[in-house]
Amino acid sequence: MQNLSGRLAALDSSASAALDVIAYFDRLTRSRAGLEQVVRGAAVLSGVPARLDDPTHRIAIRVDAAGVRTPPDGPPDPRWLSAVVGGGILRLETDRSTSLVDGMVLERAAVTAELVIARVRGGQPAHRPDCAVVELVVDPLATPEQREWAARELGLTVAARARVVALAEGDIMIDRAEDTVPGEGRRGVGPTVPIPDLPRSAHQARVALRFAADGTAADPGPRVVHADDLGGLVLLEAAVNAGAAPTADLRALLAAAQEVPHLLQTLTTVVGAPSVRAAATELYLHHSTLQDRLDQAERVLGWSVRTAGGRMRLQLALAERLLRR
Structure with missing residues (x-):
């Protein structure tokens, strides 16, 4: 061909x-x-x-x-x-x-x-579970009978509980909520729910995927994001979907990242760590070196990233960057 x-x-x-x-x-x-x-x-x-x-x-x-x-x-x-x-x-x-x-x-x-x-x-049994069966079990427009049939094809009983894992390439997986999240690369994990609620888990898994990063210096952040951990950040996702203009903090962050190559990775680590010292350990930096980096970041950003309010602004700006990729 x-x-x-x-x-x-x-x-x-x-x-x-x-x-x-x-x-x-x-x-x-x-x-x-x-x-x-x-x-x-x-x-x-x-x-x-x-x-x-x-x-x-x-x-x-x-x-x-x-x-x-x-x-x-x-x-x-x-x-x-x-x-x-x-x-x-x-x-x-x-x-x-x-x-x-x-x-x-x-x-x-x-x-x-x-x-x-x-x-x-059409109700014809598949010889093995496939993408279309997975798609059917999370389709909100499918009938309960169709969803139950698809669940059985996937080896799930009607009384089972499961969750949806959204993968970066657009596919989804049905997971029995074990400790290890299946798949590779960026993943969004929906809540564990009864079989009839899997469409809701799928939706939330896709939302969570948007907050997942590649985990590289160019795209730092967690590769696996659980929808249950997002909390109020889902409101930011809704605002971006509704067409809200980029915030001034995001514009400042992106401009600063162009000026300072290591800035995104440094700030992402600081936001996710319990303390600046813990962030320095994770970045393999001396504590004083990280303090110097934060001084530089605050100069180019225009706000403090070491106060509670400044860390919140930074967390929102970093999340908005992921949503607008």
């Missing part, structure tokens, strides 16, 4: 791109992807938001052009490009003329989505 795509590219770039679309959705089918992954593929490949609505199966999934799932924004526009998916409709949120690539994206995404719906939402 890659060789054929390369040959076609020399003759007709649109034909080559259409062939790549076919290969992409074939890979999703082979990997037993979920509906959200299918809609995300349609959005990213077409460059416009994609939306799947199927009232019969209680499905309403919208993904923007950047690959981020967002709530449907009002009723669909009849001018949008669309394709039938069983009892539902897959739409690309654009009224431009249908190109070869757009047509292929719609066709292949619709076929792939129908296969997923028939495999999971």
